[in-house]
Amino acid sequence: MGDCTGRGLVSTLNLAPDHARGLSLAETAHGARISLTARLLRRLLSLLGSPPIGVQLWNGDPIQVGTGPTLATIFIKDRSALLKFLVDPEMQFGELYLDGRIALQGGDLVALLQQVFLRQPRAADPDSVSARLTALLRNTQRNTLSGSRRNIRTHYDLGNDFYRLWLDPTLAYTCAYFATPESTLAEAQLAKYDHVCRKLNLRAGDEVVELGCGWGSLAMHAASRYGARVRAFNISHEQIKHAREQALSLGLGDRVEFIEDDYRNLSSSCDAIVSVGMLEHVGRENFAGLGRLIARSLRTTGRGLIHTIGRSAPAPTNPWIERHIFPGAYIPSLREILQIFELTDMSVNDVENLRPHYARTLELWLSAFEAQRAAVTTMFDERFVRMWRLYLAGSQAAFQSGDLQLFQVLFSPARHGQLAWTRAHWYDTTRAPAWNTAKS
Amino acid sequence: MGDCTGRGLVSTLNLAPDHARGLSLAETAHGARISLTARLLRRLLSLLGSPPIGVQLWNGDPIQVGTGPTLATIFIKDRSALLKFLVDPEMQFGELYLDGRIALQGGDLVALLQQVFLRQPRAADPDSVSARLTALLRNTQRNTLSGSRRNIRTHYDLGNDFYRLWLDPTLAYTCAYFATPESTLAEAQLAKYDHVCRKLNLRAGDEVVELGCGWGSLAMHAASRYGARVRAFNISHEQIKHAREQALSLGLGDRVEFIEDDYRNLSSSCDAIVSVGMLEHVGRENFAGLGRLIARSLRTTGRGLIHTIGRSAPAPTNPWIERHIFPGAYIPSLREILQIFELTDMSVNDVENLRPHYARTLELWLSAFEAQRAAVTTMFDERFVRMWRLYLAGSQAAFQSGDLQLFQVLFSPARHGQLAWTRAHWYDTTRAPAWNTAKS
Numbered sequence: 001m002g003d004c005t006g007r008g009l010v011s012t013l014n015l016a017p018d019h020a021r022g023l024s025l026a027e028t029a030h031g032a033r034i035s036l037t038a039r040l041l042r043r044l045l046s047l048l049g050s051p052p053i054g055v056q057l058w059n060g061d062p063i064q065v066g067t068g069p070t071l072a073t074i075f076i077k078d079r080s081a082l083l084k085f086l087v088d089p090e091m092q093f094g095e096l097y098l099d100g101r102i103a104l105q106g107g108d109l110v111a112l113l114q115q116v117f118l119r120q121p122r123a124a125d126p127d128s129v130s131a132r133l134t135a136l137l138r139n140t141q142r143n144t145l146s147g148s149r150r151n152i153r154t155h156y157d158l159g160n161d162f163y164r165l166w167l168d169p170t171l172a173y174t175c176a177y178f179a180t181p182e183s184t185l186a187e188a189q190l191a192k193y194d195h196v197c198r199k200l201n202l203r204a205g206d207e208v209v210e211l212g213c214g215w216g217s218l219a220m221h222a223a224s225r226y227g228a229r230v231r232a233f234n235i236s237h238e239q240i241k242h243a244r245e246q247a248l249s250l251g252l253g254d255r256v257e258f259i260e261d262d263y264r265n266l267s268s269s270c271d272a273i274v275s276v277g278m279l280e281h282v283g284r285e286n287f288a289g290l291g292r293l294i295a296r297s298l299r300t301t302g303r304g305l306i307h308t309i310g311r312s313a314p315a316p317t318n319p320w321i322e323r324h325i326f327p328g329a330y331i332p333s334l335r336e337i338l339q340i341f342e343l344t345d346m347s348v349n350d351v352e353n354l355r356p357h358y359a360r361t362l363e364l365w366l367s368a369f370e371a372q373r374a375a376v377t378t379m380f381d382e383r384f385v386r387m388w389r390l391y392l393a394g395s396q397a398a399f400q401s402g403d404l405q406l407f408q409v410l411f412s413p414a415r416h417g418q419l420a421w422t423r424a425h426w427y428d429t430t431r432a433p434a435w436n437t438a439k440s
Numbered sequence: 441m442g443d444c445t446g447r448g449l450v451s452t453l454n455l456a457p458d459h460a461r462g463l464s465l466a467e468t469a470h471g472a473r474i475s476l477t478a479r480l481l482r483r484l485l486s487l488l489g490s491p492p493i494g495v496q497l498w499n500g501d502p503i504q505v506g507t508g509p510t511l512a513t514i515f516i517k518d519r520s521a522l523l524k525f526l527v528d529p530e531m532q533f534g535e536l537y538l539d540g541r542i543a544l545q546g547g548d549l550v551a552l553l554q555q556v557f558l559r560q561p562r563a564a565d566p567d568s569v570s571a572r573l574t575a576l577l578r579n580t581q582r583n584t585l586s587g588s589r590r591n592i593r594t595h596y597d598l599g600n601d602f603y604r605l606w607l608d609p610t611l612a613y614t615c616a617y618f619a620t621p622e623s624t625l626a627e628a629q630l631a632k633y634d635h636v637c638r639k640l641n642l643r644a645g646d647e648v649v650e651l652g653c654g655w656g657s658l659a660m661h662a663a664s665r666y667g668a669r670v671r672a673f674n675i676s677h678e679q680i681k682h683a684r685e686q687a688l689s690l691g692l693g694d695r696v697e698f699i700e701d702d703y704r705n706l707s708s709s710c711d712a713i714v715s716v717g718m719l720e721h722v723g724r725e726n727f728a729g730l731g732r733l734i735a736r737s738l739r740t741t742g743r744g745l746i747h748t749i750g751r752s753a754p755a756p757t758n759p760w761i762e763r764h765i766f767p768g769a770y771i772p773s774l775r776e777i778l779q780i781f782e783l784t785d786m787s788v789n790d791v792e793n794l795r796p797h798y799a800r801t802l803e804l805w806l807s808a809f810e811a812q813r814a815a816v817t818t819m820f821d822e823r824f825v826r827m828w829r830l831y832l833a834g835s836q837a838a839f840q841s842g843d844l845q846l847f848q849v850l851f852s853p854a855r856h857g858q859l860a861w862t863r864a865h866w867y868d869t870t871r872a873p874a875w876n877t878a879k880s
Contacts, residue, residue, distance in 0.1 A: 118855055181861055181874050312787040312854040334788050338775040347752040347842055348774050351791035356859050356876035402787055402854035414752040414842035415558055419796050421621055427864040434621050436796035 037079070044086045049119020053112060056105055057082075071115055072107020094320035094394075098386050109389070110366070113397035120403075143283040143328050145262050149235050151328035152281060156236035160215070165375055166368035171215035171242070174277035174307065175358040175406045185364045188357070193221040196274060198426050199350065199410050200303050201433075202226040206271040209233070209297060211263040212278025216243025216256070223255040228272070230256045233263045266293060272303050279308035279337070280329050287332070287339045295344035295413075303412045304346070309358070310334050310407040318394075325391045334407055347414035350423065354406040355399050362396035477519070484526045489559020493552060496545055497522075511555055512547025534760035534834075538826050549829070550806070553837035560843075583723040583768050585702050589675050591768035592721060596676035600655070605815055606808035611655035611682070614717035614747065615798040615846045625804045628797070633661040636714060638866050639790065639850050640743050641873075642666040646711040649673070649737060651703040652718025656683025656696070663695040668712070670696045673703045706733060712743050719748035719777070720769050727772070727779045735784035735853075743852045744786075749798070750774050750847040758834075765831045774847055787854035790863065794846040795839050802836035 041055065045065060054073035056062045062073055076082050081101040084092045096102040104112070143151065160171075167173055168186040176188035177195045196218065202208065204227030210219050213232035216239070222228040234240050240260040247256045263278070264286075273294055282290060294304055314333045322329060334351070341348060369376070369392060376385050398404040412419075418435055425433035481495065485505060494513030496502045502513055516522050521541040524532045536542040544552070583591065600611075607613055608626040616628035617635045636658065642648065644667030650659050653672035656679070662668040674680050680700040687696045703718070704726075713734055722730060734744055754773045762769060774791070781788060809816070809832060816825050838844040852859075858875055865873035 178861060179864070181876070312785055313782045333778075333782060335775055335778040335782055338773075338778065342753045342773060342775055345752055347793065347795070347845055348791065349793045351788065352863070353787065353789045355787070356861060360876075402856065405787055405854075414845075416842065421618060421796060422867070423792070423863070424619070424867040427862070427867045436621070436800075 037082070040082055040086055044082070044089070047086070047089050048116050051112065051115040051119060053107070054105075062105075070107065072109065072112040073105040074112075075103045075105045077101040077103075091319045091323075094324065094387075094390055097390055098324075098383055100386070109393040110363075110397050110400070113394050114401045117397055117401035117403045143281065143286060145264065147328060148262060148281065151326075152235050153237070154327050155325065156214075157238045159379070160238050160242050162376070162379055163215075165372040165379075166365055170217035172217055173214055175309075175354055176361045177354065178357055178360055181360075185361065185368075188361070189217075190221070193218050194225075195426065196276065196305055196307065196408070197222050197226050197228075198429075199408070200272045200274060200305055201420070202228050202272060205229065207231075207269075208272045208274065209266060209268070209270040211266070211273065211275040212281070213239070213243065213258065214277065215239050216246055216258055218274070218276055219243070219256050219258070220247060220250060220252055222274075223252050224250065228255070231259060231266075231268065231270075232256065233259050233261055233266060235260065235262055264289070264293065266297060269297055269299055270302065271299055272305075273298055274305045274307075276305075276307040277309075279306055280326070280331055283328065283330050284332055284336055284339075287336070288343055291340040291342075291344045291346070294340070295346065298413065300413050301416060301418060303410065303416075305408060305410050306337070306340070307408045308332070308337065308406070310337055310405045312402070312405060321391065321394070324387055331404065334405070337407065337409060341411055345414045346411045347416065348409060348411050349419065350408075350410040352408045354408060355402065355404070358404070358406045359396055359399035362392055362399065366392040366396060477522070480522055480526055484522070484529070487526070487529050488556050491552065491555040491559060493547070494545075502545075510547065512549065512552040513545040514552075515543045515545045517541040517543075531759045531763075534764065534827075534830055537830055538764075538823055540826070549833040550803075550837050550840070553834050554841045557837055557841035557843045583721065583726060585704065587768060588702060588721065591766075592675050593677070594767055595765065596654075597678045599819070600678050600682050602816070602819055603655075605812040605819075606805055610657035612657055613654055615749075615794055616801045617794065618797055618800055621800075625801065625808075628801070629657075630661070633658050634665075635866065636716065636745055636747065636848070637662055637666050637668075638869075639848070640712045640714060640745055641860070642668050642712060645669065647671075647709075648712045648714065649706060649708070649710040651706070651713065651715040652721070653679070653683065653698065654717065655679050656686055656698055658714070658716055659683070659696050659698070660687060660690060660692055662714075663692050664690065668695070671699060671706075671708065671710075672696065673699050673701055673706060675700065675702055704729070704733065706737060709737050709739055710742065711739055712745075713738055714745045714747075716745075716747040717749075719746055720766070720771055723768065723770050724772055724776055724779075727776070728783055731780040731782075731784045731786070734780070735786065738853065740853055741856060741858060743850065743856075745848060745850050746777070746780070747848045748772070748777065748846070750777060750845045752842070752845060761831065761834070764827055771844065774845070777847065777849060781851055785854045786851045787856065788849060788851050789859065790848075790850040792848045794848060795842065795844070798844070798846045799836055799839035802832055802839065806832040806836060 037057070041057075045055075050065070052068045052070055053065050054062045054070050055065060056073055056075045058076060058078050064070065076085070078101065081096050085096060085102065093102060163171060163173065168189050170186070170189050172189035172192070175192070176185060177192035178188045179191045183191065200208075202222055206226070206228045208219075208222055208228045208230045210230060210232040213219050213234045216232060219230040219232040223230050232243070234243070237260060240258050243258045247253055247258065263275075298304055309331050311331055311333045314336060315331075317326075317329050317331060338348065340346075366389070369388060373385055376388070395404070399406070421434040421436050425431055477497070481497075490505070492508045492510055493505050494502045494510050495505060496513055496515040498516060498518050504510060516525070518541065521536050525536060525542065533542065603611060603613065608629050610626070610629050612629035612632070615632070616625060617632035618628045619631045623631065640648075642662055646666070646668045648659075648662055648668045648670045650670060650672040653659050653674045656672060659670040659672040663670050672683070674683070677700060680698050683698045687693055687698065703715075738744055749771050751771055751773045754776060755771075757766075757769050757771060778788065780786075806829070809828060813825055816828070835844070839846070861874040861876050865871055
């Protein structure tokens with residue numbers, strides 16, 4: 001490693017080639033080559049925010065970059081991979097990682113990605129020309145009725161056997177709620193269902209609509225523990241199939257109806273409307289329509305909750321995630337989420353940001369996924385394993401770095417006369433809530 | 441009252457004049473006159489949403505309007521008052537009420553106003569042409585540095601003796617927090633300070649900046665109970681004077697600094713930034729600037745809280761309120777409030793809507809104010825008493841009807857690594873909070 005160690009590649013690369021022998025023994029004989037590779041690498045590391053990493057090029061020794069403890073050593077297989085990575089890091093890191101042309105040689109993928117995310121500039125003015133152009137160009141896989149069906153099936157119909165390998169027994173595939181940091185994942189998913197049902201103040205006999213119900217565990221929880229009658233919508237065939245079987249086996253067939261249909265086809269009214277982890281797939285162009293649907297469905301004393309991944313400021317969907325993991329997805333800022341409510345006189349009563357909870361959920365999913373790697377490889381292939389690992393690790397890093405947030409937004413018609421005085425009863429179930437009744 | 445009683449004026453007014461003898465004995469002799477007055481009154485009541493009220497015209501018997509229990513009987517002194525009221529109800533109800541040309545003859549002003557508010561159409565599309573024109577025309581009393589000083593002094597420099605008459609002993613002039621519905625106002629104001637300090641996770645030695653500090657009681661509470669060092673800004677001379685005296689008498693002179701200056705002149709950095717009841721006076725055109733000020737003042741581990749009146753959708757300030765009570769005020773929607781944070785990578789961690797708490801606070805203020813009516817009349821005059829009564833009653837009605845909301849928005853830099861796992865410790869002070877430390 002020579003005199004590069006501890007001094008940082010970036011500064012080393014500013015030296016003349018004959019001083020840069022730490023870069024690669026093989027390349028010291030070819031000054032021009034060193035210079036070009038070194039400049040490319042310097043540019044790439046600068047784009048990544050110069051995180052403290054090692055780099056192992058195709059033909060040289062590992063290079064220590066930056067000062068401080070190294071998070072990971074990245075292996076780059078050939079010059080063409082380096083060039084591709086450089087041209088479009090956001091897309092190509094993932095593409096090259098899938099193909100094995102970029103790999104980690106030791107170190108922590110989550111920590112590496114978190115440091116890269118933390119070093120990216122953020123918070124562009126959403127009204128700027130470039131932001132508006134980006135908005136125009138994004139969401140090409142639009143969420144029409146048929147488009148949504150195609151987008152959703154790409155991800156959620158990978159097979160229930162696959163998800164059973166690494167999710168908790170309830171097959172909850174959204175952010176859990178860790179009432180204490182020591183909670184297990186299964187406890188935290190149940191706690192999430194209770195947290196949501198308590199926020200909605202569910203009571204026996206309440207008619208509840210769920211938009212996008214996954215494998216149905218929240219709907220069944222609301223029915224079995226709170227006595228609600230639930231109509232739950234989902235366009236994933238695999239998920240609905242599992243949910244119906246579960247409801248029958250639990251004797252909830254008369255209280256929970258699983259409807260294999262688009263949420264936009266809801267026509268009944270209800271006391272509570274809930275959506276956990278669907279808004280990410282709705283698309284911003286459909287937010288006003290979702291607001292109107294909620295307003296016409298919810299009774300005047302009704303309550304609603306939307307649980308969704310969000311951002312602190314608008315940004316386009318990561319292109320690699322949209323191509324490989326969630327086609328048609330758009331992660332809105334909290335302000336964009338509120339567009340749902342503004343046009344229909346809905347009042348936001350509570351917003352909770354559960355960001356640390358999703359980071360922890362993803363950490364546990366990733367660890368369970370890695371433990372099942374052999375089974376997943378048999379079911380799919382090595383490339384799929386790398387794809388899924390990168391998705392889970394990248395998501396965990398995004399929540400840890402604050403790039404992504406998790407919002408639960410509780411709302412009701414603005415003229416709703418009955419509101420709980422405080423939120424204390426959500427945290428102390430031994431105490432009955434005090435209700436405020438406006439004289440209306 | 442004849443056959444009008446219980447059948448509703450509106451339907452009666454559709455009858456031919458000779459059937460409308462319930463309207464006014466004096467006018468039955470003049471068919472054309474009845475018809476005109478009746479039509480004017482019908483139009484007015486329709487604009488008000490046809491609430492169940494009685495009307496007493498200048499020259500007739502009381503008229504029962506609508507079915508159900510009567511909320512109040514409105515006396516209209518002359519035809520010119522009726523015409524003015526009709527032309528611009530939002531402005532003229534208040535103007536005529538101040539002048540004694542409209543009065544209540546029995547009944548409840550708050551309940552009447554609440555019913556009127558509940559019956560108004562709301563939630564206009566904020567992007568519509570009319571909404572944009574309204575936005576262009578509003579806020580004529582702009583909040584420049586000198587404009588704000590003039591606007592603020594109009595209201596807050598009415599004299600500390602006046603406010604002492606009807607506020608609680610801490611002179612808190614913002615929404616209280618009723619941990620239980622039985623709390624007294626003084627208890628609820630202290631509970632509000634604790635609620636805010638707990639949300640901000642204030643610790644001994646924390647440097648806190650308060651923007652718009654009123655009579656200084658939150659700043660002194662944060663210093664005396666939480667050991668914070670507070671710099672508190674306010675441009676009301678009367679309030680700052682009182683606050684400085686209080687801080688000295690409580691021995692807090694070395695821990696709390698009251699600065700008679702505009703919040704925009706803040707230049708120091710801090711661990712926490714808090715603003716309770718100032719945003720209403722900032723003006724939407726200054727939200728981005730406030731966001732930048734917060735972002736450059738708050739340290740990377742900092743926390744902030746804005747407590748403000750808000751709406752569920754954008755709407756212009758009530759013109760009577762802007763003329764007589766709060767010049768330059770603008771009550772933003774929650775979505776507009778979030779403009780403060782989006783440009784500077786601040787993350788919203790919690791939003792609480794305390795609407796019922798402000799309705800209750802105002803109810804207690806109004807009742808204390810009425811008890812001090814004689815003293816207030818001596819200090820000012822009868823017209824002032826009516827003005828203040830209408831402002832307090834109208835505000836209470838607006839919170840009861842959901843026309844106004846009260847938001848506490850808690851935020852921190854989006855890359856903040858330390859967040860509490862849950863909000864449970866805000867409600868159980870016997871339990872220490874669990875902290876999440878992102879690996880950043």
